[in-house]
Each structure stands twice: as C-alpha cells, then as structure tokens.
Amino acid sequence: MATFLTATLGAALLALPSSAAAASPDVVIAEVYGGGGNSGAPYANDFVELYNRGASPVSVAGWSVHYASASGTSWAAAALHGSIPAGGRYLVKLAGGTSGGAALPAPDASGGMNMSATTGKVALVTSTAALSCGANCDTAAGVRDFVGYGSANDFEASVAPGASNTTSVARKTVTADADDNGTEFAAGAPTPQNINGGGGDGGGTCDYPSTRIRQIQGATHKSPMSGSAVTDVRGVVTAVGATGFWFQDPCPDSDPETSEGVLVYTSSAPTAKVGDEVAVKATVTEFRPGGTATTNLTTTELTAPTVTKLGTRTVPAPTVIGGGGRVPPSTVIDDDANGDVEVSGTFDAATDGIDFYESLEGMRVQVSNPVATGPSTSFGEIPVLADDGAGASVRTTRKGIAIRSTDFNPERVVLDDAVLAGSTPAGVNVGDHFSGPAVGVLDYAFGNFKLELTAALTRVSGGLTPETTAAAGAGELSIAAFNVENLDPTDPQSKFDGLAKQIVTNLAAPGIIAVEEIQDNDGAANNGVVSADQTWAKLIAAIKAAGGPTYDWRGVDPVNGADGGEPGGNIRVGFLFRTDRVQFAGGTPGGATTAVTATASGNAADPIALNVNPGRISPASAAFNASRKPLVGKFVANGKPVYVIANHFNSKGGDDPLFGRNQPPKRSSETQRNQQAQLVADFIAKMRAIDTNARVVVAGDLNDFEFSATIAKLTAVGMTDLPSTLPDAERYTYVFEGNSQVLDHILISPSLVSAGYAYDVVHTNAEFAGQLSDHDPQVVRVKV
Helix, strand or coil: CCCCCCCCCCCCCCCCCECCCCCCCCEEEEEEECCCCCCCCCECEEEEEEEECCCCCEECCCCEEEEECCCCCCCEEEECCCEECCCCEEEEEEEECCCCCECCCCCCEECCCCCCCCCEEEEEECCCCCCCCCCCCCCCCCEEEEEEECCCCCCECCCECCCCCCCEEEECCCCCCCCCHHHHEEEECCCCCCCCCCCCHHHCCCCCCCCCHHHHHCCCCCCCCCCCEEEEEEEEEEEECCCEEEEECCCCCCCCCCCCEEEEECCCCCCCCCCEEEEEEEEEEEECCCCCCCCCCCEEEEEEEEEEEEEECCCCCCEEECCCCECCCCCCCCCCCCEECCCCCCCCCCCCHHHHHHCCCCCEEEECCCEECCCCCCCCCEEEEHHHHCCCCCECCCCCEECECCECCCCCEEEECCCCCCCCCCCCCCCCEECCCEEEEEEEECCEEEEEECCCCCEECCCCCCCCCCCCCCCEEEEEEEEEEEECCCCCHHHHHHHHHHHHHHCCCCCEEEEEEECCCCCCCCCCCCCCHHHHHHHHHHHHHCCCCCEEEEECCCCCCCCCCCCCCCCEEEEEEECCCCEECCCCCCCCCCECCEEECCCCCCCEEECCCCEECCCCCHHHCCCCCCEEEEEEECCEEEEEEEEECCCCCCCCCCCCCEECCCCCCHHHHHHHHHHHHHHHHHHHHHCCCCCEEEEEECCCCCCCHHHHHHHCCCCEECHHHCCHHHCCCEEECCEEECCEEEEECHHHHHHCEEEEECCCCCCCCCCCCCECCEEEEEEC
16 A cells, blocks of 8 residues: 555544544454545545455455445445455445546445545444444444544544545555554545455465456356456366366455356367466357347356466365355345346345355355255256255255245255266265265356266265055045156056056055046157057056056047147046946046036935036136146045046246246246136036035146145135145155155045045155156045
8 A cells, every 4th residue: 555645634623532442453444435436536436445454364244334424423334245364455346426437446345325525434344234323433332443534523533634536545554553543544546456456366376467257257147247358367277078168266355256267168179177277368258058038047158268378286175065165045046136137136145046156156166965855867967955954944854855935945056967977976866975075166057056076976875765655444545646757558568567566555556546647559659649548558457467456547538739748649637446446437428628517416415417427627728728638537435426636737847947047937837727726626616516515636736836826726615735734844746956846736625624534645756866757646545
C-alpha cells in the first residue's frame, strides 16, 4: 500500500470522540472509497478493502460490512463469505455511478450500498444482523473494526480525514490497529486489491498473470467473461478426456463461490497430460449440453485453445465434498430464482445446491466414503451420498434417500465414467459402498452435476436383498399393483420366470393384480397387432411353473398406437386374478372406445351395475391422448362385489430436471395427470353416490408423488392413499437418479379402511442394478 499525504480536516467536529473498542486482532478495514463512478472517478464502483493482520486465515462467512451516512443512524450492509489468509486483502465491491471509471479488480464480495465520496461511517461486523446502535456504533457488540471519515459523528478516538471522487481514505500501516481513525488513516489515490493482491493467491506461490480461472468462472452460473478472448490463463492439468482436458489453479483464493477449475475443449484428443502446468489462450464459451433449446445448464469452457506447456507440477489436492470439506446444502436446490436460474435469483453456494455444485464446476473434488442411493445404470452412472450419508435425510430403511415435498435431496451427486471408462463398477445396488473415496472432476450433463472419476472404484456390497410380504389370511383379499416394464413374448424367458417368482414368492400370490405395461403379442414391432393374449398366457404359465396358483386375466385391447409408450408396443393395463380366490363378475367386456358407466342396479346386495366389465374410463377424453386408459374391473370375493381400477397415468416425460436451467423446475406433465385423476375421481364419486359402502380400489402407476395435486384429486372423493400412510423412510416405490420416491399407488375406499387393512411396498426391483422392472410392486390385504 502506498503512503498517503495527510489531509487537513477543516470543518469543526460536532460530536465528541467516543471510547474505542479493543483493537482487532486480525481483520481490519484497510481502505474506504465512496466516489466510484462519479465525475473524474478513477474507478466505476465504491469499495471497502479489508486486511488480515493476524497470523492465521480468518473465515468471514456470516460477517458483513455496514455503511451509514455521516450523521445517519440507519445502516446498510453487504454480506461477506469465504476467508482471508494471513496477510491477505479482501475487496468488497459496492454501488457504482454512471460517469465512468475503470472496473475494480475481481471482488471477493459485493453489496449494493452507495457511499458518500466525502464523509461517512463504515463498520466491519462479525454477524449479518442489522446494527441498532444508532450514532454510537464504534464500540457496539459485534463491531470488529470501525472507520468514521470526513464529518462523521462516530469514529474511533478521532475522525479520519475526508475523501473525494478521486481519493479514498486508507490505513497507513495495515499491520497495526491503534483504534484511532484520525492518526491511522490518510487520504490518497484509491488502490483496490482483492484477495489475490498483496498477500494473495491464498498463501500460495503462483506468480500468475491477472486473468485467473476463478475470474473466468465467476460467482455465477455463466461466466462474466463469456465471449471474451483470454490469454495466458494458467493452471495444472487434472483430468484428460477424449476431446478436452480440465485444468485448475493450484493457488486458490478463499472465495468458495468461484471455481478454480475449467474445461479446455480441444475438439480432438488433447496432447496435455495430467500434471502438466499449462498456459492457455482461448475464447471463453458457455456450452449448453443438448443444444440451446434444452433445459440443461451451461458449462463454462475455453474453446479454440492454444496450449503451451510450462512444465510439470503437483496436481491440486481435491476439494472434499462433505465432512472436513465443503458440505452441500441438504434440502434446497434453489429458493430464489424465478425462471432461468442463469439470469435470476441470487448465487449462493452456501444455501442453494445448484449454486454449490456450480461453484465447483471443473474442479478436482473428492467424495469420501460414498454410499449408493440408486443402482448403477447402463451408462455407468451411480448416485451417491458422501460420508456414508451422514447428515443426509430422510434415509430409507434400506439406505437410500427419500424425497419429500420440500426436499429433493441436493446432497446427492452422480459418479460417472466419461473420463475414465469403466471407473464406476457395474452391479451396484442401493446401500453399496466402494473400495475408496470417489475422486475426479465435477462436470455437468443431462440435467445433473456429475463427478467424472479419474481413479477406478470397486464395489463393496451392502448386502441388499429383495423383500417378501405376508400372504392373505382368512377373510382377507390381497390386491397388488405391478408395473412389469414393457413385457411381451419377445422378452427372454428369464424375465417371465423372474416376474413369476416375484409374484409367487415375494408377493405371496395375490388374489388380484393390477398389471401395467403389458405389451401386444409382438412387442415393439409396429405392424398393427394389438392383441396381448400371448403375453398374458406366457406370464400365467410362468407363474404356474414357479409353483403358483392358477391365474386368469382380463383386459381391453387399445386402438393401435393410441396409448403411448414404446412405439409398436401398445402397452395397456389389465388384471390377473386367482381363480381359487375371486371370480370376475359377469358382464360384457368393453371395447377400446367404449366408456364404462355405473348405474344403480336396484339390488341392495349388489347396488352398482356396470354397462361393461371390464371397461375403460372416458377413453375418448383428450385427457387420455397418447396415454393408457384406466380399466375398471368388477370382482366377487366372499360373495361381495369389489371394484378395482387399474391405472397407468401419463409419464413425467418432458418435466424439467431438478438441476436444470428452470428453477423451480416446471412439471408440464402434471396437467394431463391432473385431468386423468379428475376423471377417475368423478367415476368413483358416481359409484359412491350409488353405494357409499362400495369397495373400491384404485391401483397402479400414477406417475406422481403422494403429495401431488394428482393424488389430492383422488383423496378428495374419500379415497385413502396408502403410500401416504407409511413413515417417510418406507415411502417409495421407485428410485430415480438416487431419489427414492412414490410413483405407484394403491388407494382404498372408506368401507375398506374401516374394515381393516395391511399395506406393503415390496422392494424387489427399483433398488437393484439387476432388475426385472424399474418399479417395485405393492400389495394391500383387505377384509371382505
């Protein structure tokens, strides 16, 4: 810091000096400048510069800088973050004017205060709480350091000189604090320095030029330098891919919100090697995976590069995600954006998961003691939690992590093998661990932040096994729902045998099964075939061969190509039922376009008459365009009518990803599901208007959460959603990207609730890499 000439204070002071607080042992106010952007100003923005005179780094996370006018009693504040190394400076960028001036060096924190160029008061406070000390704040609790300048009515011992559009007030000797503003500060030319200036580079030894990777990344989702040409950007290569490499500044600053790593896109195999220290000349580019129309976030890249090798250097140590490092937010993905998160909301890596991972984009990171919360995929992806899930919630009873309406688990991160092929092991189930920590570079693709491993892991089994459930007892009827995932006769016999075993052994051979995703007889062949009798027959034969009872089936073939799903497959819902336990009630089966109706029969023992059995609900409604039509089946158990409605509502395809560009994510598919649920609810309401004691079961893949509007439409007509009755740790039928969640439901009418029931989600598929379906079946035992 230069030595400044002492200015003479001409105006008489109106306030008596107040007693000084104890001198700060570490962080002090080094410089104050309020003329930014004014006429003749050398800089476009006001600023406050801090200095750590202590012997150790000091975290200023949760601290703030406050400003008040010379005679004011109300204070404006700017929040601080990160830490200041011993001997390091810290630049707080404030409001600017419109009359020009140079840009400040990259700030370490920012705020919106507009300070006076000539006179005012600045306080460094060890909290973010508003100051309520009025005009006597230099000794207030929490005030670490204080400067009153010009004609300020509050100061330490004596007032510092005034400043101007072209001058600041700065501490003459930054390593000392005598708590006397008048003797310690002088006016002179502003000299703003950030954490990389005097005592900078976080205590490192990099004599790097001014453009650093952290300046390119910025504390934002898109680079503040996007589109700019940069030269001599230096760092150490940390990972090499097929079309580029990542490199990282080995001398980081203390700002956790600005990443120290970035991808250099070379378009072909790079010549750089891990450990090379390189200088890069390139263009800063924001690349959006999948193209501009996608909802993916962009990734910052250096493109069209010229790469110069400077030598070799130790690869920077990975930043730990979790205990002993940076702990990700546990509930919030984003809480303040309104639309495009890249241009709206506040970037806050401490509280928003999407910002947390953005602040590590391109950096070398480590997840210690990872535990899998979802099965490995065919793409080599494995979602995990750090530290065996310590601090994560709500963990399932089988070591996954369940979603809730306000918590979609931002603490998850996905391991991937795009950099090192085969680095993620196959066959990983929920609850499995690994041979060591997961280390790699943090990337983004397909709506997720991904840790691209640079060292291979091996699986350590957690011992997960499929569940079984109890069989129906005397006077009970068991009713199941099971999505069999595009089952057709062209599937291997092993799939039929495996499903049959689950039905017989794990589900204890239910009396009725609402089955989803039965395909036609030739599967995906798109040739006009819609009949599925061979599919049903093959499954029934497999059940018999597995030692199960005799089942029969009922269904309605759809119009070719009208019900969505895999093209040519003509998936539909239908029923399997045990002929020794229940009977399918008489009636004429409906056709693909025939709407089932319910009317009063006039028979007190069987009050409801269906025009067709089975029959489809509102098959002509636009609500079911390109989607499966619900199927109503009337059964007789113990001489009493039971109505089961099998469903497979519109999928979530087209919804925004959790870590996508749009925040909060848009769930466009909900509109159609809500319409579908309303039509099913209307049909139930008609049945219950005829017979309030009607035994009605809604079962199947409703493709929505237990807290959704879709389910609320069904519970509004008196149905009880059984997944909602489970504890959070057991409330899931599906695992998506490591999130355990409810998509499949069974709902029962009041008469069945009051008679008594037992409900179970039987976890046989969704948590396992080797799965016969991506859904878990569920069973309810009701008394009839």
